[in-house]
Amino acid sequence: MEQKEVLFGKTLDELKVVVKEMGLPGFSAGQIADWLYKKKAGSIEEMSNLSKKARAQLSERFDMGLTPSSKVQTSADGTKKYLFPAHKNLFVEAAYIPEEDRKTLCVSSQVGCKMGCLFCMTGKQGFQSQLTAGEIINQVRSIDESDLLTNVVYMGMGEPMDNIEEVLKSLQILTSDWGFAWSPRRINVSTIGVVPAMRRFIEESEAHLAISMHSPFDEERKKLMPIQQVYTIEQVIETLRDYDFGRQRRISFEYIMFDGINDTAAHVKGISKLLNGLRCRINLIKFHPIPDSPLRGTPHERMVWFSEQLNKKGLVTTIRRSRGEDIYAACGLLSTKTLVKKDEQQDY
């Protein structure tokens, strides 16, 4: 049987095309968007201000496209890891992180990832497939705590800038009046610095941007993050300097700390030179070793020292509390643990 298209994840403009094609009145596009993103309808049948005939027509061509999670794990500290089925029996993860003043969901943007960062479990899977905007937003919509959420961060599986079309579309749905109508200031999108797509993100979205730095030094960053071969952290920062981010939009740098590797006084100096004059903050993140990794996390006292040194250089630095360690739900380090066999392995 041919698979139906899905409604969830369509922008208002796309819905306008749909209603036009189906001969429905133009205003029904807004009504459908309302049911999808505001009234949180579970089915097309629930869209009661559309005529019965319109609903029947819609159902013939479309599924809603909502997917419940297939598994939930709760950590001792309340962090919850949701698994959502995706492409070809694979799944992606979303981590719900409750704190006193905010409830954050960390969403995935791809199944697997092509970027191959040395310290990352998702990278170990290689790339499996892109998520659609609907599949990204579904994570926000389909968790038990959906209505409690105050923030969304795109720091789960995948590199958001490597799926820029769908990520931008998902942001549009989250922040438009006809969509979830969230303020873009409640959303933070991370990148390792894929410069051309990062430019599009900066220009076409108002959400915050978090850049994974992990080392200020070319040779070292190359070994940790192959992206450095083509888009260096210097170029990423130069690109940021092309823009005026205003006072509301936040740029931050994520810095996972590896024991004896990127936690020295030279690194403090390197970072402060690189970020000179840029209005930003730095988040230091404790590394929890992944299986078979040659890297170890910097001890807490050393992280505190590192943070103080950066503060002394005038850089606003925080040590990010790590949450959900026992279920591998630290953002950027989400893992499906079981690695899937890849087709491409026959090539080598």
Next chain:
Amino acid sequence: MSQPVRRKKEVFPTKVLSNTEITPGVFSIEVERLHDFIPGQVVAAAINTSDPLRLYSIASGKEQPFLRLLYDVKPGGLLTPQMARLQKGDTLYVSAPFGRFTKAPDDAWWIATGTGIAPFLSMAESGQTQGPTLLQGARYLTQFYYADFFKTAFGERYLRFCTAEEHPEVIHGRLTNYLKESDAVQAGRKYYLCGNANMVVDVRDLLLERGVPFENIVAEIYF
């Protein structure tokens, strides 16, 4: 939001000199050469300058009069299906060379799959043939692009691994199995990896398991 100073990398028109299908679905395109480069660098390319740019490793030598790229056609892709239709005299837009997958030392091992051979072809065509060992993995024999050149240039230091077909000059089996078992894998040398993410990640994990420190592994991923 203020307007950006430079939105996109600058690209320059070049004339296509040849565009040859070297094996089904894989092309070698040669265009006029506009810039100097360091072997291992890439260019960004487009046919329509309004399209997003795609990156390609330079596959020609630094003294050769043309710029060669090696690409496989991705069905449904934006650029490569169009690129495959380019003919002599047509225009391809390319950027100035950039990237840092360069300066592999002479005793390095070069490890590639698919078109990931391109930067190594550039290094070898630029004269770096005396020291390095080249290991290449493929499913089919036709995927060892420029094998004749590498055979002549590297001799015994050109190791091909083919998973689906057999040939007297080629090791039947997986490159990864060889890396798992071979005594020739030494921690002290540099390993340069180029190709898709899955290969790079698998090979890197294996080398780490064999005791190679991560500092000695340099990877370029065709993401």
